[in-house]
Amino acid sequence: MALQGSTAKMRMRLLVGISVVACILSVPCDARLHISKRFGAGLDVVLDNGSAEELWFSQRLDHFNGADNRVWKQRYFVNDSFFQPGGPVFLMIGGEGPANPAWMTFGTWLTYAQKLGALCLMLEHRFYGKSHPTEDLSTANLRYLSSRQALADLAHFRTVIAAERGLTNSKWVAFGGSYPGSLAAWFRLKYPHLVHASVATSAPVQATVNFPEYLEVVRRSLASENxxxxxxxKNASDTLLQRLQDPKTYENISKDFNLCEKLQVQTDMDSAYFLETLAGNFMDVVQYNEDNREFEGVVGTNITIKVLCGVMSDASLGDPYNRYAAVARLMQKTFSQKCLDASYTNYLRDMRNTSWSGPASGGGRQWVYQTCTEFGFYQSTDSPNQPFSGFPLPYHLKQCGDMYDPSLTKSTVADAVLQTNEYYGGYNIHTTRIVFPNGSIDPWHALGITQDISDDLPAVFIHGTAHCANMYPARSQDLPQLALARDHVYLLLQKWLKQ
Known part of the structure; x- marks a missing residue:
């Protein structure tokens, strides 16, 4: 959603991203914490303008162990301004970042709610934002962080709130983007008696260890501009990779990319982290190209594919390597970074911090754990059909052992991903009344549903749009096909709520 400029080397996406809480991704929909995997939305700055009151709900720590009676408080929000007696209940699902109360005031789902007389709720995901089930983020505690526990949270929340508010017979509709989009689909799949329909935007429903297709879509998206x-x-990235083989170049590289400290390359992880960090400038911009996140308080959204390709095409800046460095400096300036921290050692230190006040507690430590134990989603350079160099799958997998537990290896991650697809069905999801909007620019569409599965499981593939575009408030410059997609989703909801 996620999805997630960066203020630190906590890295994600978003899926979170968007996390709707973030869309995050992630998140799968930061000004923005840069979480390494670009799952979801990334962690958009929380815009608490007082328009939505924080409410709290009691949840079990472990829904699948009846002998464990520990509980904790989960944050949620309510907007009842559109609700009409007998109307549906819309549940926006939080993801890999803090739940953003701006979604209780803005967004396409509220347009639908106004037309359909819906009550609107948003539930923050366990272990993200202010929803702290445990005293810290130790690896032992993170075993309670999973999509299955999150779905059980949603089910219990839906059951209790429905009883308390007299909504047991109301039709509930789940909404989410990026990782929360997957949760919206899986909520309908696993708890069909509790949720009537779902809108699963930019949802990567197919887990995969290696995801080089992400960068293949980045290449196609850049090529669509120029x-x-x-x-x-590719020329720039290959040149940089070659220079990294020679320590004599490190001082110049450090100056070219305005690094916070002189580049040190002691292991393959150091060079891979640096190369992925720079590729992230393009990955982030492509994922959120020309979106409408300004309402969430996200800065720098004027940096588009067109802007980046304009810099890369500007011969006055020097050769492609120098233009690549100019892109990095542009992103630093845009997001008010004094310098770029390209140290894997620093990144690892931050990600190992288990405190709720730690630099990765906004979502980075949690989300990467979920990738190691459920999803994979590693955006590697293991494809010849993408423009970057130097961060193959082993680089991503090694982080699982480095950050959490040496037992998290290639085989254990592969087993976890297999179990995820066995449990949810991956591309072969079988249920009814879920719509899957995706954008062609968004790299996450490669793991989503982009063609109709059935009349009751339709896809809405929006050419020329990026991650979770249909969820953001409409504006005059939106592409016609984006406006049509929003209308199509509304018509589906209208039809399904009559069934």
Whole structure:
């Protein structure tokens, strides 16, 4: 959603991203914490303008162990301004970042709610934002962080709130984008007696260990603006990779990319982290290209594919390597970074911090744990059809052992991903009344549903749009096909709520 400029080397996406709480991704929909995997939305700055009151709900720590009676408080929000007696209940699902109360005031789902007389609720995901089930984020405690526990949270929340508010017979509709989009689909799949329909936007429903297709979509998205753009990026990335083999170049590289400290490359992880960090400038911009997140308080959304390819095509800046460095400096300036921290050692230190006040507690430590234990989603350079160099799958997998537990290896991650797809069905999801909107620019569509499965499981593939675009408030410059997609989702909801 996620999805997630960066203020620190906590890295994600979003899926979270969007996390709707974030869309995060992630998150799968930060000004923005840069979480390494770009799952979801990334962690958009929380805009608490006082328009939505924080409410709290008691949840079990472990829904699947009847002998464990520990409980904790989960944050949620309510907007009842559109509710009409007998109307539906809309439940916005939180994801890999803090739940953003701006979603209780803005967003396409509220347009639907006004037309359909819906009560609107948003539930923050366990272990994100202020929803702290345990005293810290130790690896032992993170075993209670999973999509299955999150779905059980949703089910219990729906059951109790329905009883308390007299909504047991109301039709509930789940909404989510990026990782929360997957949760919206899986909520309908696993608890069909509790949720009547779902809107699963930009939802990566197929877990996969290696996800080089993400960067393949980045290449195509850059080429859609300028066919030479990904070629120039590849030239620059290859040149940098070559220079990293020679320690004599490190001082110049440090100056070129305005690093916070002189570049140190002692292991393959150091160079891979640096190369992925720079590729992230393009990955982030493509994922959120020309979106409408300004309402969430996200800065810098004027940086688009067109802007980046314009820099890469500007011969006055020097060769492609120098233009690549100019992109990095542009992103630093845009997001008010004094310098770029490209140290894997610093990143690892932050990600190992288990405190709720730690630098990765906004979502980075939690989400990467979920990738190691459920989803994979590693955006590697293991494809010849993408423009970046130097961060293959082993680099991503090693982080699981480095950050959490040495027992998290290639085989254990692969087993976890297999179990996820066995449990949810991956691409072969079988249920009814879920719509899957995706954008062609968004790299996450490669793991989503982009063609109708059935009349009751339709896809809405929106050409020219990025991650979770249909969830954001409409504006005059929206593409016609984006406006039509929003209308199509509304018509489906209208039809399904009559069934």
């Amino acid at each position: 066919v030479e753009c990904p070629l120039l990026v």
